[in-house]
Amino acid sequence: xxxxxxxxxxxxxxxxxxxxxxxxxxxxxxxxxxxxxxxxxxxxxxxxxxxxxxxxxxxxxxxxxxxxxxxxxxxxxxxxxxxxxxxxxxxxxxxxxxxxxxxxxxxxxxxxxxxxxxxxxxxxxxxxxxxxxxxxxxxxxxxxxxxxxxxxxxxxxxxxxxxxxxxxxxxxxxxxxxxxxxxxxxxxxxxxxxxxxxxxxxxxxxxxxxxxxxxxxxxxxxxxxxxxxxxxxxxxxxxxxxxxxxxxxxxxxxxxxxxxxxxxxxxxxxxxxxxxxxxxxxxxxxxxxxxxxxxxxxxxxxxxxxxxxxxxxxxxxxxxxxxxxxxxxxxxxxxxxxxxxxxxxxxxxxxxxxxxxxxxxxxxxx
Ligand SMILES: Cc1ncc(COP(=O)(O)O)c(C=O)c1O
Numbered sequence: 032x033x034x035x036x037x038x039x040x041x042x043x044x045x046x047x048x049x050x051x052x053x054x055x056x057x058x059x060x061x062x063x064x065x066x067x068x069x070x071x072x073x074x075x076x077x078x079x080x081x082x083x084x085x086x087x088x089x090x091x092x093x094x095x096x097x098x099x100x101x102x103x104x105x106x107x108x109x110x111x112x113x114x115x116x117x118x119x120x121x122x123x124x125x126x127x128x129x130x131x132x133x134x135x136x137x138x139x140x141x142x143x144x145x146x147x148x149x150x151x152x153x154x155x156x157x158x159x160x161x162x163x164x165x166x167x168x169x170x171x172x173x174x175x176x177x178x179x180x181x182x183x184x185x186x187x188x189x190x191x192x193x194x195x196x197x198x199x200x201x202x203x204x205x206x207x208x209x210x211x212x213x214x215x216x217x218x219x220x221x222x223x224x225x226x227x228x229x230x231x232x233x234x235x236x237x238x239x240x241x242x243x244x245x246x247x248x249x250x251x252x253x254x255x256x257x258x259x260x261x262x263x264x265x266x267x268x269x270x271x272x273x274x275x276x277x278x279x280x281x282x283x284x285x286x287x288x289x290x291x292x293x294x295x296x297x298x299x300x301x302x303x304x305x306x307x308x309x310x311x312x313x314x315x316x317x318x319x320x321x322x323x324x325x326x327x328x329x330x331x332x333x334x335x336x337x338x339x340x341x342x343x344x345x346x347x348x349x350x351x352x353x354x355x356x357x358x359x360x361x362x363x364x365x366x367x368x369x370x371x372x373x374x375x376x377x378x379x380x381x382x383x384x385x386x387x388x389x390x391x392x393x394x395x396x397x
Contacts (some may be wrong), residue, residue, distance in 0.1 A: 033337030034375050034384055037216055039247035041379040046272055048108055053268035060264070065244075068267035069072045071194035071310035080204045086228045087262035088243045091190040091212025095123035097156065098208045101183040101228070101238035104129050111183075113143040113348040116162045120188050121348045132156070133349045135361040139305045141165060141318070141371075143327060144363070146174035158184040162169055163192035163202050165343070165373075166284075166315035167306065168216065171197045171205045175377055178287065180291070188212065193219040196311035204316050208239075213270060218284070218315050219277050221266040254261040283378035284314040289295055290382055291374065294304055294389035300325060300396050302370075320370040325396065330372055332395040341373045 043050065057068065069087050077085035081195050102108060106128030112120055121131040133395035134147040141164045148159070159178050161169035169187075185206030189195075193211055196201045203209035205284040213225030228239045241248055246257030279289045288304070296303050306312040323327050330340050347364040348354055374388055 032103075033295050033338060034388065036339045036341050036373070036375050037377050037379075038222070038375075039377060041375070044278065049272045050269055051187065053272055054265065055090070057264045057268050063264050065161075066264045066265045066267075067263050069262050070273070072262075072267040072271050073227075077229065079274060079277075080201045080209075080229055081230045083231045083233070084206045084229065084238060084239075086230075086239040086243065088226045088228065088258075088260040089228045089262060089266065090224045090260070091188075091210055091214060091217075092119040092123055093243070093258060094210035094212070094228045095119060095160070095186070095188060095238055096126055096230050097242045098186050098210045099127050099129065100242055101121060101207055101230075102185070102186060102236040103157055104157050107155065109153060109155040110158045110160060111143075111148055111151055111156060112160040113162050113164070113364070114361050115141055115162060115288055115344065115367055116188065117190070117344070118161055118348065118349060118351065119190070120160055120176070123354070127242070129157070131157075131348070131354065132389040133354075133361060135363045135365075136367065138367065140307055140310075142167065142169040143174065145170055145177060148174070148177050150223055152181060154176050155182065155254065156183060158186055160186050160188050161206070162188040162190075163195055164191045165304070165318050166195050166201045166313035167304070168192065168195050168197040168310040168312075169170040169268075170307070170309060171202070172309075174206065179197070184208070188215065190214075191315040192313055193217065194277050195313040198309050204231075205380070205382050208233060208235055213266065218277075218281060219270065219273055219312055221270050223238065223263075223266055225262050225266045227262075280378040281313040284376065285312065285381050286314070287376055287385065288314045288317055288387050291318060291376075291389070294386055295319065295392065298386075298396060301392065314376060316341075316373040317376040318343065318371050318373045321372055321396070322370060324369070326370055326372055329392060329395040333388070333391050338391055339375060342371060343373050344368060358387060
């Protein structure tokens with residue numbers, strides 16, 4: 032593999048001494064789970080977002096599961112969400128016994144289309160999960176207005192968009208609660224699994240804290256069935272280093288995206304990602320569309336030249352076996368699944384590598 036989809040070695044090398052210092056301080060402290068680094072990371076992350084509470088846990092998936100329960104979603108409730116996301120978004124809903132109900136996406140942002148929500152509303156609808164896919168914010172104002180009108184809770188899935196903004200505010204600070212992932216490939220990635228919940232709501236925050244610790248406030252005085260979902264000190268210490276450089280890394284991603292736009296936008300058959308005026312995109316992925324059934328052939332040609340690309344996502348969630356209802360279709364999500372292709376992108380990607388990728392795409396489409 033000559034050009035990988037993601038290469039973090041340079042970024043890690045740049046802060047190597049700080050990571051090693053963080054590692055040694057945790058070793059010396061003798062505290063490994065939910066210690067001072069987790070507490071400090073929670074404070075720093077809450078202040079980065081501009082929210083009252085941040086509660087760390089062990090993955091983005093758990094952040095969604097615990098977040099849904101903390102918002103009072105019960106078995107049998109319906110949760111409106113997008114069919115064009117990573118599986119965990121819907122899986123979390125199913126895992127608590129609730130039902131994901133899909134609504135189609137906007138073709139430009141790949142995110143939940145606020146105009147589509149009304150028709151899926153039923154007396155059982157309890158909450159909404161907008162996903163800020165690829166680093167582009169969902170259109171939160173109409174989504175929140177819809178939720179308020181119908182008394183629904185909003186849980187933002189921010190796994191792919193840490194640091195992105197909606198109308199000048201950080202995403203993850205806009206709904207009732209938000210769920211972040213620190214999976215290593217994410218914009219703020221740990222060196223293992225990790226996640227975070229964020230909220231302004233004191234009682235939801237208290238529930239998140241209990242649920243991540245076997246449903247207890249005090250050890251051995253368990254009050255509800257919860258989870259073992261804690262962040263460890265090592266990951267928290269690494270994440271505290273990385274959080275300091277997140278905005279710069281996101282800015283570098285934006286610059287890399289601007290360079291891609293320049294060299295890709297005039298290629299016939301390619302649609303480059305758009306950035307709505309309401310968002311600051313942080314390009315977790317740089318996802319283009321290739322029209323007229325040519326995507327798979329282009330991907331194969333690139334692969335033959337050692338250029339790795341990914342299909343996020345080749346199957347929309349409503350077409351996976353556990354959710355498939357053959358009579359139901361979502362036109363935009365299905366079209367996107369047939370056209371998307373994500374290109375190599377990381378903060379320090381070399382402009383020459385990007386040029387090489389663009390010219391390989393141009394040639395493949397000729
Ligand atoms: C949109 C979305 N939601 C949730 C998750 C789950 O996060 P994690 O892998 O940390 O469990 C991911 C991770 O890939 C994701 O992309």
